[in-house]
Amino acid sequence: MASEFWTDDPTRLLRVGRGFELRDVDPDATPGTDSDKQLGRDELERQAQVLRGLQEKLFAQSRLGARGRLLVVLQAMDAAGKGGIVNHVFSQTEPYGLALTAFKAPTEEERAHDFLWRVEPRVPGPGVIGVFDRSHYEDVLVQRVHGLAGPEEIERRYGAIIDFERRIADDGVRIVKIMLHVSPEEQAERLLSRLDDPEKRWKYNPGDVDERVHWPAYMEAFQTAIERTNAEHAPWFVVPANAKWYARVAVQRIVIAALQELGPEWPEPDFDVAAERARLEATADLRWPG
Amino acid sequence: MASEFWTDDPTRLLRVGRGFELRDVDPDATPGTDSDKQLGRDELERQAQVLRGLQEKLFAQSRLGARGRLLVVLQAMDAAGKGGIVNHVFSQTEPYGLALTAFKAPTEEERAHDFLWRVEPRVPGPGVIGVFDRSHYEDVLVQRVHGLAGPEEIERRYGAIIDFERRIADDGVRIVKIMLHVSPEEQAERLLSRLDDPEKRWKYNPGDVDERVHWPAYMEAFQTAIERTNAEHAPWFVVPANAKWYARVAVQRIVIAALQELGPEWPEPDFDVAAERARLEATADLRWPG
Numbered sequence: 001m002a003s004e005f006w007t008d009d010p011t012r013l014l015r016v017g018r019g020f021e022l023r024d025v026d027p028d029a030t031p032g033t034d035s036d037k038q039l040g041r042d043e044l045e046r047q048a049q050v051l052r053g054l055q056e057k058l059f060a061q062s063r064l065g066a067r068g069r070l071l072v073v074l075q076a077m078d079a080a081g082k083g084g085i086v087n088h089v090f091s092q093t094e095p096y097g098l099a100l101t102a103f104k105a106p107t108e109e110e111r112a113h114d115f116l117w118r119v120e121p122r123v124p125g126p127g128v129i130g131v132f133d134r135s136h137y138e139d140v141l142v143q144r145v146h147g148l149a150g151p152e153e154i155e156r157r158y159g160a161i162i163d164f165e166r167r168i169a170d171d172g173v174r175i176v177k178i179m180l181h182v183s184p185e186e187q188a189e190r191l192l193s194r195l196d197d198p199e200k201r202w203k204y205n206p207g208d209v210d211e212r213v214h215w216p217a218y219m220e221a222f223q224t225a226i227e228r229t230n231a232e233h234a235p236w237f238v239v240p241a242n243a244k245w246y247a248r249v250a251v252q253r254i255v256i257a258a259l260q261e262l263g264p265e266w267p268e269p270d271f272d273v274a275a276e277r278a279r280l281e282a283t284a285d286l287r288w289p290g
Numbered sequence: 291m292a293s294e295f296w297t298d299d300p301t302r303l304l305r306v307g308r309g310f311e312l313r314d315v316d317p318d319a320t321p322g323t324d325s326d327k328q329l330g331r332d333e334l335e336r337q338a339q340v341l342r343g344l345q346e347k348l349f350a351q352s353r354l355g356a357r358g359r360l361l362v363v364l365q366a367m368d369a370a371g372k373g374g375i376v377n378h379v380f381s382q383t384e385p386y387g388l389a390l391t392a393f394k395a396p397t398e399e400e401r402a403h404d405f406l407w408r409v410e411p412r413v414p415g416p417g418v419i420g421v422f423d424r425s426h427y428e429d430v431l432v433q434r435v436h437g438l439a440g441p442e443e444i445e446r447r448y449g450a451i452i453d454f455e456r457r458i459a460d461d462g463v464r465i466v467k468i469m470l471h472v473s474p475e476e477q478a479e480r481l482l483s484r485l486d487d488p489e490k491r492w493k494y495n496p497g498d499v500d501e502r503v504h505w506p507a508y509m510e511a512f513q514t515a516i517e518r519t520n521a522e523h524a525p526w527f528v529v530p531a532n533a534k535w536y537a538r539v540a541v542q543r544i545v546i547a548a549l550q551e552l553g554p555e556w557p558e559p560d561f562d563v564a565a566e567r568a569r570l571e572a573t574a575d576l577r578w579p580g
Contacts, residue, residue, distance in 0.1 A: 060493075063492050086386060091381070091384060091385050095380055095390045096376060096377070100385045102386065188574055188576070192567065192570060195570070199556055202354060204559065206561050206569075209569050209573065215578050269492070273491070283474075283478065283502055286503070288313075288506055290506065
């Protein structure tokens with residue numbers, strides 16, 4: 001994908017590798033580009049066409065039996081921009097081929113089951129891009145930070161997540177896991193601006209401040225979760241997100257790269273085109289009212 | 291909503307009233323406008339902003355307890371443009387507030403239940419726009435045309451649909467039912483162009499020709515279903531759809547009018563804004579890494 005916007009491949013630059021340290025990631029950085037907000041918006045529009053084309057092929061081929069699909073997991077601290085990613089990147093796709101799940105605090109029924117019980121039914125079907133806004137990773141992040149599950153149970157969950165992701169990957173699900181990384185200063189600014197703007201105030205949740213004060217513990221939990229569950233078939237990407245325009249265009253690029261690896265193609269029909277044309281033409285004089 | 295595009299209100303013109311006769315609707319007409327395709331596209335973009343603004347308020351107020359929501363039922367013959375409506379009208383909304391269900395031929399499990407069993411769980415929740423691509427109306431259309439259900443059972447279903455829609459309307463669901471109306475000639479052209487284009491061929495289904503020959507019986511079934519289930523709280527709109535640009539901009543306008551009737555407002559916060567600001571500012575010096 002030729003582009004003047006990217007000077008280097010953000011998919012490679014943002015992918016978590018050996019020896020990854022979250023504390024070394026600068027939330028203000030814009031790896032892979034020297035461009036600015038306006039150019040970022042232009043690139044977002046340009047890449048949207050590419051994304052939509054790939055999505056349409058992925059969906060089309062599933063109608064004739066192909067099983068490929070994509071699961072995008074979004075994790076972040078509050079106000080880091082998950083909603084913006086959904087509304088600016090994934091809203092550019094076709095609704096038929098998009099399955100968004102926003103995981104909330106588990107219900108009483110969900111808590112009575114294993115933590116993956118509510119996740120399994122949300123795995124996207126063939127041809128679909130599934131997006132998890134929060135996910136099974138909450139069960140090793142918020143639950144660890146607040147001690148809602150003990151260390152042994154958290155250990156068990158890392159293993160369960162690895163097995164789960166391995167299994168669905170073997171079944172044709174391409175998995176991409178993304179952490180949007182903001183600084184605590186940036187989060188404070190965004191939460192304040194939500195309080196200030198009557199049209200944004202509904203997004204503010206007093207609980208966000210309660211979580212915010214646990215920032216170091218959350219970062220430690222992210223570091224460990226990422227280390228423990230990063231895999232070739234289910235890679236983590238950590239995206240600097242203080243600049244919203246950068247996070248959006250970078251996530252879009254990561255998603256495009258994953259779709260390109262799935263390599264969708266227009267499917268071959270399973271019917272005889274000439275015969276169908278003849279059948280159709282035989283009904284050409286149909287009129288109503290007659 | 292001031293607009294130079296509309297010379298008359300399409301919502302009023304397309305709404306089914308007493309003495310409605312489907313055979314009197316011209317699929318080539320463009321009620322309420324003298325404009326053309328290019329102006330239709332411009333209007334679609336303009337109205338999209340209005341739709342998105344209303345949707346965001348509807349979703350926002352639901353986060354603080356409001357129960358209003360919208361259900362849009364789309365019914366039509368094959369290739370009439372349901373998919374285009376979804377991809378050009380509803381793809382312009384935010385994914386969080388959109389719940390699309392494409393109903394297929396019922397599964398064995400679904401057939402073992404009453405026809406509304408699979409519909410109930412798909413009724414949109416508070417703040418959401420639900421879109422049904424096909425719906426419970428298939429059970430009085432295709433099932434009637436092919437005699438899959440007898441006359442008494444079809445009669446029972448009209449009554450069951452009326453009760454069902456009355457009940458969910460009483461619970462806060464604003465219902466809008468739309469038939470996209472194409473001519474059989476236009477359908478033939480569209481099916482042929484699907485056959486001709488390798489990038490559209492996957493949309494072609496040999497079964498479409500089998501259904502097509504039952505056109506008069508389908509129109510009779512539509513006429514009766516519309517007559518029997520048209521109601522103040524669940525009105526039918528019949529939208530001429532030979533011109534795709536018209537159908538899209540008209541459906542968009544109908545949806546906007548329904549949202550305006552719901553009258554969503556930015557919700558008032560249920561917390562003390564000044565107190566929250568103080569709590570947040572007390573954490574302003576949080577840094578990580580420390």
